[in-house]
Amino acid sequence: MFGLIKTWKALEARGIMGINRRNADYVLKYNKRHLYPIVDDKIITKERALAAGIHVPEMYGVIETEKEIEKLDQIIGGRSDFVIKPAQGAGGDGILVIADRFEDRYRTVSGKIISHEEIEHQISSILTGLYSLGGHRDRALIEYRVTPDQIFKSISYEGVPDIRIIVLMGYPVMAMLRLPTRQSGGKANLHQGAIGVGVDLATGVTLRGTWLNNIISKHPDTTNAVDGVQLPNWDGFMKLAAGCYELCGLGYIGVDMVLDQEKGPLILELNARPGLNIQIANDCGLTQRTHAIEAHIEALAKDGVTEDAEQRVRVSQGLFGHVHPR
């Protein structure tokens, strides 16, 4: 019992945010319910992003009804690689990544050969809402397949590593690189076994990581060090993330981005309830950082000033950047 109280006090002192605090003080406070569809539906997110001039993976087409599945060939056209996603999917489920095709068959990234019928069934499942939150009818999205930058080759196992930045009122608060592992099946979700690696907000250099709630510094599959890697185009990521506040209007979001070999930083999706493991990855609590940002916003409000994305990035980098791994 006393051990628990001690743990509690220690976590509190380090500013570790719990689910209850995240929900009460951030998600409920900053995220208006009626704006949720913007982030829950990837198609809407994409449309908004395109309108705002924010880079996203190119959308090839949308399938809304069973009848429209016939149009699949037309949508794919001559492309040999593409991704099929449920618009309202959660946790990376229901995503089909086609890496190649020959004759009438397709090869997924993991090397599995599937037929055209199986793809059609997958789309049908997406439409009936199998992968959507709450089982509602859904739409299927066919889009550009991201090819991860070579930099991740040594520290990632299959799949596409992505970068998550938590953004509070447009100010990046904390960043993490998510690396798929064998266990996560190429997916970049931490609860499925992917690694989260903290990233210094100022420099884009990776810190140590978290895997299944433990602190690690090597990738379990490739055994290469995950810390000390310089992510390219870091300021681009930061600006992209900061700009998402204007895009969706939600005050507390997790922005998931990828680094494409050719197109650079792209926004994959936004999350209105970003997870808390990013704290373990950065070995740092969120609460102190969010409090600092809230204080900063309050000070600005007093002066009647607002800052644009670039200024906000600089504020965050000044406040939270240049952490020295302990």
Add this chain to the structure above:
Amino acid sequence: MRSLTLHLKVLITVLVLLGVAVTAYQIFFLGIPVTEDETDDLWNIDAKVEFVASTKDPIKVQMFVPPLNRDYVSLNESFISNNYGVSVNRADGNRKVTWSARRASGNQTLYYRLVLTKRYTNDKNTIKGSTFRDSLAVEGPEKVAAEALMAPIRQHSADVETFVSETIKRVNNLNDDNVKLLLAGDTSSMKKAQVIDLLLSIAHVPMEKVHTIRLVADTPQTPELWLRSFNGNDWLYFNPDTGEQGLPNDRLLWWTGDDNLITVDGGKKANVTFSMNNSEMNAIRLAKLTDENTDADFLEYSLYGLPLQTQQTFMIMVMIPIGVLVILVLRNLIGLQTLGTFTPVLIALAFRETQLGFGIVLFTVITALGLSLRSYLEHLKLQMLPRLSVVLTFVVVLIAAISLFSHKLGLERGLSVALFPMVILTMTIERLSITWEERGGGHAMKVAIGTLFAASVAHLLMMVPELVYFVFTFPAVLLILVGFMLAMGRYRGYRLTELVRFKAFLKKADA
């Protein structure tokens, strides 16, 4: 934000205060018992009056009956007598029944029956009594003896209470010559009381003889004599034989004064025998019974005013918030993962019909089979709605089969699965299978076990009879519950499981 917090605090305070106030009002002001087990002793007292009537004269039997003005309430009182007229009248704080008949002969038997209980007397009667009286006339050697006794009593006492007990002690000292003289060889309680009365009267201390009946089941009784004196605020009771002060709780005051219990005109060999037995009764039912005698109107405006069947439904319904509270605590404070928020509560309700142990087994078996069917259907690539329908039908067939088998095996339990649990089962299977697909088998197992655990805890709590009774009787408790839930709505501390989840931080700090 701050105004919101204030708003919430005010709301919580109002709700909790309201809940506490209403409940306190019910408990302390209306005197509704807090637990169902708080059954009250119900005393059934029979006084059998026997006498031999003389053929010539009209008959008039007068007997004291309990005045019932203090700690006891009569639930039912009856005077059983064939051809006698009955009237009850009060005089000097006593109650007297008069049976009268123009003509009767031979052995006569009359009954007086009283059903009474303690409690439900909230109105404390203002007690009246005099603190002074004149001395009884006494002459000659008795006067000398009495005065000789008085001197040390005066010396050894400080107030009415000590004076009376000192007097009783002296009178019970049978070796004292003065006492011997005054008692004149008669050492009965009655005679002693008479002497005590005399002595006290010399000191102008008021004294009354009190005749009590002891509430003990199945033992023959004769009225027991006690003395009481008024000290200005309250009556002080004394045992004339021992000087013991304070009337024990099991004594029922029957009448006061010097008169005999019974007087019979036109008859002889009057004899009264008491017999009593007790039974216990649920306090609320008792309150309803006393309805006519006391002001139990409040029951009209509680859930007890509903028809019995509706009451039973409400007994389940008022417990649902308790179940929800359990889930709330388990999820937000402990951090247990469950299947949805209210599914565990629904399962807990279903356990009502199946019993806990059997319910868990049944749920596990049916859910496991349902899940395997679900995963088989997965291969057939069916759409959601048809698939759900198949699962539901399968669950029905499964339950029918289980019922049939257990019936054949002589286990009536198997039949307990009713309509309600079946729908819950189907929903559970569907939701669990979605969880399985979305987050993997391990997580689904964790969630399933969490759900069963939460449901069991909720069920056990919802089945505690004391709690059911309490919430049903004091529904205002639900307001307090709402206050707690509101407070939980802005709780931002850690969940218990998070302390484990974030342990990595501490290891680092220690190293």
